[in-house]
Ligand SMILES: Nc1ncnc2c1ncn2[C@@H]1O[C@H](COP(=O)(O)OP(=O)(O)O)[C@@H](O)[C@H]1O
């Protein structure tokens with residue numbers, strides 16, 4: 001598989017005379033393979049939008065290299081931009097034009113046939129409202145219009161920054177179906193979001209960013225597996241045997257936690273070992289389940305943004321890789 | 337090319353463009369209609385009326401003089417105390433002014449002589465169109481920046497200077513087209529006023545040529561105004577930036593400066609005011625006079641010191657302003673982070 005998008009060591013620093021320097025991107029890496037739906041996850045302010053803006057030439061990076069469809073950007077941006085459809089952050093349009101005019105002007109500027117305008121309006125469900133001024137649209141409708149504008153070019157790479165923003169549940173589901181369909185038709189989709197259920201449902205692979213650095217990446221299953229902690233829950237037919245089973249399994253090399261009615265094992269390579277060891281001593285297993293993790297818990301763990309009772313987490317409190325692995329607010333905040 | 341055509345379309349679709357064009361048409365119409373109703377054709381009838389009115393004025397003066405002399409004689413005869421200088425020593429000195437001192441031409445109604453009067457109206461026309469054009473130019477790119485439309489466009493056309501300059505090109509094309517159309521209407525309107533309420537006689541091809549040159553200078557001034565509005569709004573990423581700059585220059589740089597310099601008694605203070613340069617550009621030369629330094633001539637007249645502001649100086653000033661502001665807008669466009 002070839003990479004549609006490569007980012008290496010991307011850095012972007014915002015300087016403010018009063019508050020010093022902020023490293024919005026601090027050596028960020030990303031790789032998106034062709035034909036994938038790639039999830040781009042990160043807490044608020046972690047640098048997702050900054051990454052996409054830099055990639056699309058809207059802001060200039062302070063370091064690192066980027067390539068889209070095998071061509072170095074921003075140098076080759078004029079050549080590749082025709083094959084990249086994008087929405088960045090909340091969609092904004094000139095409020096006094098209708099949706100159709102807005103798209104028609106973009107199509108004109110980008111040398112896309114005008115017939116494509118009605119096609120994409122149909123695709124995002126705005127056909128019947130296309131003659132109304134954008135000013136009168138709801139947030140969700142503007143979001144749909146933004147997606148329509150990104151699809152106008154029939155791109156090879158589609159970049160959507162928080163496309164579910166402002167959509168109703170039906171809209172979110174339609175967006176999901178649309179994304180899948182597009183991917184099936186060969187389009188590569190990069191989807192930034194903080195709605196994890198969404199990403200888990202439709203993405204093949206993910207990149208997780210925290211404070212401007214990548215903290216995890218790879219196929220969704222793999223990321224989940226790596227961070228599942230390989231915990232296994234074991235129940236026995238007789239609760240009285242739990243302590244004996246715990247001793248046996250400890251001796252077999254597992255880390256065991258005894259709970260009132262079950263055992264939690266960690267560090268178990270193969271679950272089959274567990275039943276074999278116990279069966280050898282005539283202990284019979286009634287339940288043996290690897291504890292499943294979801295993307296949300298992995299995300300919260302990796303970025304260290306899980307809520308702590310009695311504390312109000314601030315936006316820049318999340319994991320900084322390369323540091324102590326602990327929440328480190330000062331490092332990514334407005335430092336000196 | 338596609339971008340250029342698209343930008344022309346965008347310009348035409350903008351409501352502000354349409355409103356300002358409408359407003360321009362209305363103002364132009366109002367000015368022409370106003371001139372129409374304040375002028376009259378002069379024929380034998382009007383001339384006779386003017387002669388009659390001059391005669392009547394003269395008769396009034398004669399009557400007044402007679403009454404005054406009678407009062408003088410009476411006062412002298414009664415030996416009454418009169419204020420010093422109330423009457424001359426010799427009452428016969430009180431006389432009506434000579435007949436020729438009241439000219440019938442003074443009583444002619446105002447009339448529009450196309451050849452003499454049209455050139456001046458081109459200045460008015462330029463001022464109207466330049467003002468509206470400044471607004472349209474500022475808003476065309478300003479609204480684009482502040483609404484996020486510019487960012488969207490850059491996702492399609494990442495060559496930023498091309499985008500900005502193409503927009504400017506489309507804007508100026510529109511400006512020139514509308515200006516030429518409006519100028520045709522203006523000329524036709526005044527020709528009609530001349531025909532119906534004055535005279536269009538004595539027009540020569542040389543006179544037309546001179547009008548055309550003035551008109552061309554007006555067009556250049558309009559293009560400069562539109563470009564300045566565009567560049568300022570792009571620099572500030574908001575229409576309000578262009579308006580703010582214009583108002584700032586007008587209030588602080590012109591009004592305030594004018595008052596301060598007037599108090600300080602600066603000579604030729606109009607030389608510091610922009611309208612002087614615009615006028616000098618249009619009329620080739622504006623002569624400023626300093627009445628405080630009165631050079632008495634041999635004949636006892638007062639000749640003020642003068643200072644000429646020429647269209648050459650104006651062109652340097654406007655070119656410099658254009659280079660600085662447009663240059664800054666282009667540099668900012670190249671460099672800035674679009675967020
Ligand atoms: N124009 C800017 N000036 C200063 N700081 C900025 C600017 N844009 C973004 N940032 C900062 O960069 C960080 C990353 O922002 P962003 O990429 O928008 O986050 P998100 O992942 O939520 O999209 C944030 O801390 C934000 O405050």
Ligand SMILES: [Mg+2]
Pocket residue numbers: 048049050089161
């Ligand atoms: Mg964002």
